[in-house]
Amino acid sequence: xxxxxxxxxxxxxxxxxxMVFCGCGAMTVNEITGGAITHVGVAITWGLVVMAMIYAFGxxxxxxxxxxxxxxxxxxKKFSWKKVPEYIAFQTIGxxxxxxxxxxxxxxxxxxxxxxxxxxxxPYKAFIFEFFLTFFLMLxxxxxxxxxxxxxxxxxxxxxxxxxxxxxxxxxxxKASMNPVRSLAPAVxxxxxxxxxxxxxxxxxxxxxxxxxxKLIKD
Numbered sequence: 001x002x003x004x005x006x007x008x009x010x011x012x013x014x015x016x017x018x019m020v021f022c023g024c025g026a027m028t029v030n031e032i033t034g035g036a037i038t039h040v041g042v043a044i045t046w047g048l049v050v051m052a053m054i055y056a057f058g059x060x061x062x063x064x065x066x067x068x069x070x071x072x073x074x075x076x077k078k079f080s081w082k083k084v085p086e087y088i089a090f091q092t093i094g095x096x097x098x099x100x101x102x103x104x105x106x107x108x109x110x111x112x113x114x115x116x117x118x119x120x121x122x123p124y125k126a127f128i129f130e131f132f133l134t135f136f137l138m139l140x141x142x143x144x145x146x147x148x149x150x151x152x153x154x155x156x157x158x159x160x161x162x163x164x165x166x167x168x169x170x171x172x173x174x175k176a177s178m179n180p181v182r183s184l185a186p187a188v189x190x191x192x193x194x195x196x197x198x199x200x201x202x203x204x205x206x207x208x209x210x211x212x213x214x215k216l217i218k219d
Contacts, residue, residue: 024113047164134206
């Protein structure tokens with residue numbers, strides 16, 4: 001059993017690493033090349049890499065790659081609370097490893113894809129925006145998943161599509177994080193910590209609200 005659990009954790013690490021490396025990597029390359037990838041390209045990268053990782057690891061770990069999603073599944077009683085710390089730990093390690101590799105590859109970058117509110121967009125507005133972005137994401141995930149696992153064509157395409165959609169329209173305002181570790185790693189390594197609190201709390205709150213709404217609908 002321990003070996004099986006460790007395989008799940010390692011799958012979460014690999015999936016989160018790949019997701020953050022490609023997504024934040026696209027943002028980093030776009031930054032240092034003066035917009036060669038474009039905002040649309042960055043959004044597509046996020047959507048496609050999430051879709052691919054769900055196909056790759058959904059059967060193994062459930063393809064959470066996000067502490068807010070893991071906590072959401074646990075609150076929905078579809079995932080054991082005992083496994084939550086392990087999943088979050090592996091997700092965090094994967095995100096930090098990805099940003100460290102980007103730091104080695106692109107030391108000239110000032111952000112490594114870190115998240116922050118757009119100029120003139122108040123932090124409380126960014127909190128509300130991130131809250132609802134994660135609410136929409138978790139609502140889709142909980143309705144297309146099998147138990148606590150995002151597996152199959154429906155889950156991969158639906159989740160990848162909603163991330164692409166939200167990154168497309170919300171990226172210019174908040175960078176569309178929806179994921180605490182995806183924001184934590186680049187913020188720490190780049191030293192941009194000013195608005196980190198909202199990217200750690202809003203996604204979890206949004207995921208919890210999605211589970212509450214899901215229970216009301218299903219019950």
